Amino acid sequence: MMELDENKKFSKILVPIDGSESSFKAAQFAIAIAHKFKSQIICLHVIVSPQPHEYANLSGLVTPKQIDKIIFDVKKETNLWFDRIKEHQNSENNKIEILxxxxxxxxxxxxxxxxYAENKKINLIVIGTKGKTKLKKLLLGSTASGVITYAHCPVLVVK
Amino acid sequence: MKEFKKILTPIDGSEHSLSAASYALELAIKFLSEIHIISILPSKIKYGDSSGYFGMVPPKYFDKYKKEAEMWFEQLKNTIKSNEFNLDKIITEVITSPLSVSSAILEYGESKNVDLIVMGTKGKTGLRRLLIGSTAQEIVTYAHCPVMVVR
Structure with missing residues (x-):
């Protein structure tokens, strides 16, 4: 345990992105660490499944077609965010892999x-303290708090 | 580009905290940062905060704790090869405080203006089924800088 062994390095970093400033800041920190440790970064956006009453058709079911449409719509927006993150790292000399x-x-x-982190064998999660909800007085959001509690790997929480 | 110039890592001798410290050292080696390894000895008298006297720890007890803490510091320093990191950049300190452990850590972090706090999710108390300890929870909530929690 006391050894600084090779497999401890942050080879795979997960950054959950929701489009908030705090999440972009987290991405910057992830890129800084990735440069030093030559790591791979995975940016992840999670869409919470819509409530049935909002999206259901007359039969009361959410069809696969509707789900595809939801993901398609969201991807238009997320691509902008991901481009913004990739742009930031392009200014540096040595490029890193961002998925x-x-x-x-x-x-x-x-x-x-x-x-997701467990399935992809992530070594580090970098997450912003607050997401889009923007409650001013809230110091630590529910998502960050949950990730800290349940993650299997180290978590870097960024203000 | 984000940098970590000063890293703070509080340890209490538990396995979790030492593993966190080794992560911190690894980051410090890569970022060439200054690293502060501290250990907090809180006053055993609760609510003694208002008076400096009652908030104190008996010197004998403090010395005993300090000796123990110095062993942990040495143990950590021994894991580093001297050619990859300047040992002068490691600052160790044992702090006694009338405040709670978490506020003592936060106060130290703010006064030294650290860029990153690295700590274990659980300390010595180590309740098995507890997923995150109270100190880690408080530090994550109130810290002025990024915090890395390590399992």
Whole structure:
């Protein structure tokens, strides 16, 4: 445990992005670490499955077609965010690998993020303290709090 | 480009905290940062904060704790090869405080203006089923800088 072994390095970094300033700041920190450790970054946006009454058709079901449409609509927006993050790292000399992913979940965002991190064998999650909800007086958002509690790997929380 | 010039890592001798410290050292080596390793000895008398006297820790107890903490510091320093990191950049300190452990850490972090706090999710209390300890929770909530929690 006391050894600074090789496999401890942050080789895969997960950054959950929701388009808030705090999440972009988290991405900047992730890029800084990735440069030093030569890591791969995965930017992830989680869409929470829509409530049935909002999106259901007359039969009361959410069809696969509607789900595809939701993801398609969201991807238009997320691509802008991901481009902004990639732009930031292009100004540096040595490039790093940035992958992006958008997923729809029936779970809570933190449930999906921690599960995704485990499946992809992530070594570090970098997350902003507050997302889009923007409650001014809230110091730590529910998603960040959940990720800290349930993640299997180290979590860097960025103000 | 974001940098970590000063890294703070509070340890209490537990396995979690030492593993956090080794992460901190690894980051410090890569970022060439100054690293502060501290250990907090809170006053055993609760609510003694208002009076400096009651908030104090008996010197004998403090010395005993300090000796123990110095062992942890040495243990951590020994993990570094001297050619990859300047040992002068490691600052160690044992702090006694009438405040709670978390506020003592936060106060130290703010006064030294650190850029990153690295700490374990659980300390010595180490309740098995507890996923995140109270100190880590408070630091994450109130810290002025980014915090890395390590399992």
């Amino acid at each position: 992006t992913d958008v997923i729809l979940t029936g779970l809570t965002p933190y449930g999906e993020i921690t599960q």
